[in-house]
Amino acid sequence: MHVDEPQSSEKRGTDVVHVGLLGYGNVGVAFTRLIDSQVEAIALRIGHELRVTRIAVRDVAKPRPDSALSDAGERLSGDAASLVDDPSIDVIVELIGGIEPARSLVLAALAAGKPVVTANKELLATFGAELLSAAENGGVDLFYEASVAGAIPLVRLLNDSLAGERIVRVMGIVNGTTNYMLTSMSEEGCDYAVALSEAQALGYAEADPTADVEGFDARAKAAILAGIAFDADVVASDVYTEGITAIGASDIAFAHKLGYVVKLLAVAERVSDGPAPAVAVRVHPAMVPREHPLASVRGAFNAVFVEGDTAGELMVYGRGAGGMATASAVLGDVVAAAHHLSEETRGRAVRREQVEVRPISELRTQYYLTLDVKDQPGVLAAVARVFGEHHVSIRSMEQIGLGGGARLVFITHTALEADVQATLTSLAGLDVVARVGVLLRVIGPER
Amino acid sequence: MHVDEPQSSEKRGTDVVHVGLLGYGNVGVAFTRLIDSQVEAIALRIGHELRVTRIAVRDVAKPRPDSALSDAGERLSGDAASLVDDPSIDVIVELIGGIEPARSLVLAALAAGKPVVTANKELLATFGAELLSAAENGGVDLFYEASVAGAIPLVRLLNDSLAGERIVRVMGIVNGTTNYMLTSMSEEGCDYAVALSEAQALGYAEADPTADVEGFDARAKAAILAGIAFDADVVASDVYTEGITAIGASDIAFAHKLGYVVKLLAVAERVSDGPAPAVAVRVHPAMVPREHPLASVRGAFNAVFVEGDTAGELMVYGRGAGGMATASAVLGDVVAAAHHLSEETRGRAVRREQVEVRPISELRTQYYLTLDVKDQPGVLAAVARVFGEHHVSIRSMEQIGLGGGARLVFITHTALEADVQATLTSLAGLDVVARVGVLLRVIGPER
Numbered sequence: 001m002h003v004d005e006p007q008s009s010e011k012r013g014t015d016v017v018h019v020g021l022l023g024y025g026n027v028g029v030a031f032t033r034l035i036d037s038q039v040e041a042i043a044l045r046i047g048h049e050l051r052v053t054r055i056a057v058r059d060v061a062k063p064r065p066d067s068a069l070s071d072a073g074e075r076l077s078g079d080a081a082s083l084v085d086d087p088s089i090d091v092i093v094e095l096i097g098g099i100e101p102a103r104s105l106v107l108a109a110l111a112a113g114k115p116v117v118t119a120n121k122e123l124l125a126t127f128g129a130e131l132l133s134a135a136e137n138g139g140v141d142l143f144y145e146a147s148v149a150g151a152i153p154l155v156r157l158l159n160d161s162l163a164g165e166r167i168v169r170v171m172g173i174v175n176g177t178t179n180y181m182l183t184s185m186s187e188e189g190c191d192y193a194v195a196l197s198e199a200q201a202l203g204y205a206e207a208d209p210t211a212d213v214e215g216f217d218a219r220a221k222a223a224i225l226a227g228i229a230f231d232a233d234v235v236a237s238d239v240y241t242e243g244i245t246a247i248g249a250s251d252i253a254f255a256h257k258l259g260y261v262v263k264l265l266a267v268a269e270r271v272s273d274g275p276a277p278a279v280a281v282r283v284h285p286a287m288v289p290r291e292h293p294l295a296s297v298r299g300a301f302n303a304v305f306v307e308g309d310t311a312g313e314l315m316v317y318g319r320g321a322g323g324m325a326t327a328s329a330v331l332g333d334v335v336a337a338a339h340h341l342s343e344e345t346r347g348r349a350v351r352r353e354q355v356e357v358r359p360i361s362e363l364r365t366q367y368y369l370t371l372d373v374k375d376q377p378g379v380l381a382a383v384a385r386v387f388g389e390h391h392v393s394i395r396s397m398e399q400i401g402l403g404g405g406a407r408l409v410f411i412t413h414t415a416l417e418a419d420v421q422a423t424l425t426s427l428a429g430l431d432v433v434a435r436v437g438v439l440l441r442v443i444g445p446e447r
Numbered sequence: 448m449h450v451d452e453p454q455s456s457e458k459r460g461t462d463v464v465h466v467g468l469l470g471y472g473n474v475g476v477a478f479t480r481l482i483d484s485q486v487e488a489i490a491l492r493i494g495h496e497l498r499v500t501r502i503a504v505r506d507v508a509k510p511r512p513d514s515a516l517s518d519a520g521e522r523l524s525g526d527a528a529s530l531v532d533d534p535s536i537d538v539i540v541e542l543i544g545g546i547e548p549a550r551s552l553v554l555a556a557l558a559a560g561k562p563v564v565t566a567n568k569e570l571l572a573t574f575g576a577e578l579l580s581a582a583e584n585g586g587v588d589l590f591y592e593a594s595v596a597g598a599i600p601l602v603r604l605l606n607d608s609l610a611g612e613r614i615v616r617v618m619g620i621v622n623g624t625t626n627y628m629l630t631s632m633s634e635e636g637c638d639y640a641v642a643l644s645e646a647q648a649l650g651y652a653e654a655d656p657t658a659d660v661e662g663f664d665a666r667a668k669a670a671i672l673a674g675i676a677f678d679a680d681v682v683a684s685d686v687y688t689e690g691i692t693a694i695g696a697s698d699i700a701f702a703h704k705l706g707y708v709v710k711l712l713a714v715a716e717r718v719s720d721g722p723a724p725a726v727a728v729r730v731h732p733a734m735v736p737r738e739h740p741l742a743s744v745r746g747a748f749n750a751v752f753v754e755g756d757t758a759g760e761l762m763v764y765g766r767g768a769g770g771m772a773t774a775s776a777v778l779g780d781v782v783a784a785a786h787h788l789s790e791e792t793r794g795r796a797v798r799r800e801q802v803e804v805r806p807i808s809e810l811r812t813q814y815y816l817t818l819d820v821k822d823q824p825g826v827l828a829a830v831a832r833v834f835g836e837h838h839v840s841i842r843s844m845e846q847i848g849l850g851g852g853a854r855l856v857f858i859t860h861t862a863l864e865a866d867v868q869a870t871l872t873s874l875a876g877l878d879v880v881a882r883v884g885v886l887l888r889v890i891g892p893e894r
Contacts, residue, residue, distance in 0.1 A: 311766070
């Protein structure tokens with residue numbers, strides 16, 4: 001570093017903020033390296049010297065790569081509880097993941113009046129209200145920017161920039177793995193299995209991809225998003241969830257022909273205000289109009305689109321995962337915590353209210369669906385009768401020849417999900433229907 | 448409002464924050480209406496009751512629309528200085544615009560220890576360092592989220608979320624008028640004059656469009672962006688600026704053919720760190736690769752793309768102008784100021800450092816340029832010789848027939864701007880060159 005920097009740091013009245021790190025995986029190593037390598041530069045920028053003073057791991061003896069070991073130095077400890085209690089530690093960074101012991105350690109830190117920064121989406125999506133209430137009781141900050149969409153500053157956007165705003169809807173691409181796969185299927189025309197093995201080869205998908213492709217990762221993030229956007233106590237199990245496993249290259253090609261791209265969306269909507277507030281929260285693949293800003297989010301990137309009464313439409317875009325991007329979000333939170341500590345203050349307290357979460361059956365939107373049928377006279381009439389009986393109005397139908405049968409591709413007018421589901425059940429019972437295919441909800445106005 | 452709201456507000460310990468508003472134009476009316484109409488809802492959300500208690504205007508007797516008058520009620524005053532001095536006013540919101548009297552009033556408020564929220568891009572782009580230093584001396588907040596890109600929370604992104612981040616480049620579409628025009632030219636194939644009169648008819652461009660189409664509005668925002676991104680004292684006059692008036696439909700069509708869209712960009716780059724920090728700041732139309740997130744920003748929307756060392760690529764997108772969008776950004780700042788007042792604290796102090804601003808002549812990029820030439824043998828050889836003499840290497844050339852002559856369209860390899868400018872000067876002196884056309888800088892790697 002430069003000769004004049006320590007002097008400048010002192011001029012700004014640098015004090016040292018000691019960080020206690022719980023968990024030393026991918027993000028923990030990246031975070032430690034980030035701080036270690038830039039102590040002076042960060043001090044110059046923010047006016048505080050940040051140090052990762054202690055690091056708690058489950059098993060100190062566990063073999064680690066040399067680079068991780070040299071970053072950890074003498075700081076490793078097997079006793080997380082003692083680290084939380086250590087009076088020389090100013091800020092706790094929780095990167096263990098999962099519910100326990102993370103939850104107990106975070107609660108202990110907050111009760112002891114220590115600000116906590118966490119990247120733990122599972123914890124926030126299950127015990128968010130409890131943790132925020134513990135932070136309020138302890139009079140300290142709980143920051144969790146890294147829990148939702150990696151480096152994208154979404155929590156700060158919704159909590160701070162839009163604090164005065166009535167938010168109507170939040171809609172995001174919050175899982176990089178599935179967006180990478182859907183982008184490949186769209187741009188290369190490959191099928192689901194090929195896209196998955198390509199994503200696995202590149203490290204975007206895990207060997208067991210269930211959490212990503214079934215939408216479970218996005219579900220936790222949807223719950224967190226709904227919580228922040230509406231100050232609502234929404235948990236992961238409240239979120240209706242569908243993954244992308246049923247989607248084929250032909251669905252994506254058909255969507256493209258109609259001017260749409262297929263994206264896995266996490267959607268949180270305000271359904272009603274007032275004495276009985278209600279929200280709708282769901283994760284499912286959707287057809288997004290090509291002109292929509294979310295449509296151009298490619299590869300492993302994430303983006304969240306926010307609609308507010310006054311601000312109008314906003315979108316934030318960036319890297320939703322990866323050690324460095326997540327470490328960057330954690331660092332932003334630690335900087336805020338350090339500033340608040342030195343000012344003996346804290347962020348605006350947030351309380352999560354009880355809200356009703358409306359079931360998916362009440363959704364009203366347009367639908368894309370496919371049916372594989374026998375190629376014989378009268379099929380379309382039989383199928384159309386079922387739609388009509390359930391008050392689902394067809395906007396367009398196209399027939400594609402298949403070997404020994406035909407595929408019917410429908411787009412409906414705006415309809416009630418309950419009616420569409422009843423339609424699908426009835427259709428599945430028809431003799432002429434060989435297979436009910438994928439159901440995609442369509443975003444945007446009718447065309 | 449609902450019966451239980453006042454009770455909930457009290458439970459949250461609501462206190463009243465009195466806002467003094469300077470200036471009562473488009474944004475001032477929208478802001479006043481926003482607060483007036485949502486007093487209780489905002490109090491519920493943020494825990495403070497916000498009131499626009501006094502409004503200073505130049506001329507109280509000036510005729511105003513009824514709706515504006517009813518919003519203003521008895522609050523109008525012709526004496527802005529007395530409003531700033533009024534001990535019952537907690538926060539000053541400056542929406543006068545321009546340099547004076549805005550600058551003196553803001554300095555007086557800061558000196559009196561009153562937090563200031565401003566949407567004044569001209570003021571920030573000229574006296575930003577002075578105002579921030581006055582805020583630091585007064586120990587109060589100066590917030591200016593609404594000065595850069597309307598509702599887009601860019602200042603908070605760069606100042607707070609990325610406080611620990613080394614930012615490398617900020618690149619934005621920060622003028623809605625020109626982006627609307629360029630989008631029309633691109634999607635409808637119309638020429639500059641048609642796009643302009645269409646934008647004027649829709650209220651996106653003013654009768655005198657100079658500030659927008661010549662890039663002056665974007666220049667002020669580029670200076671503010673550079674200031675925040677690099678903690679640097681950059682003023683509008685430091686910014687190299689070109690507008691969009693020279694761009695024709697044929698340039699946009701040609702860019703499209705090559706996989707690019709044409710956007711007016713504000714770019715701020717870190718050129719060197721250390722004891723002699725240097726930045727480059729410029730506004731000019733540019734060719735942006737179609738896959739780049741900025742390429743899909745259409746119509747009057749704004750977006751800013753940020754590259755950080757650790758966070759990677761981020762983008763924020765939204766409405767960059769308009770009374771409501773700007774009022775929303777002002778409200779977000781007032782909420783932060785109110786929270787800080789009640790906590791007797793303030794945001795992280797920021798000091799602007801002196802930096803060298805490198806001239807455009809040092810830029811290295813690829814260039815698109817057009818020449819109208821006489822249609823005679825040997826022209827291309829003469830032209831190519833000039834490029835070669837100035838060390839500018841041609842990547843591709845295409846000839847388009849024109850009546851009585853030809854247009855040559857060049858894309859260069861990466862070259863030094865000084866060499867390209869020298870090339871253009873020499874080319875203009877050739878007998879065979881009828882006209883040197885537009886010069887567009889190309890964003891992204893060579894293809």
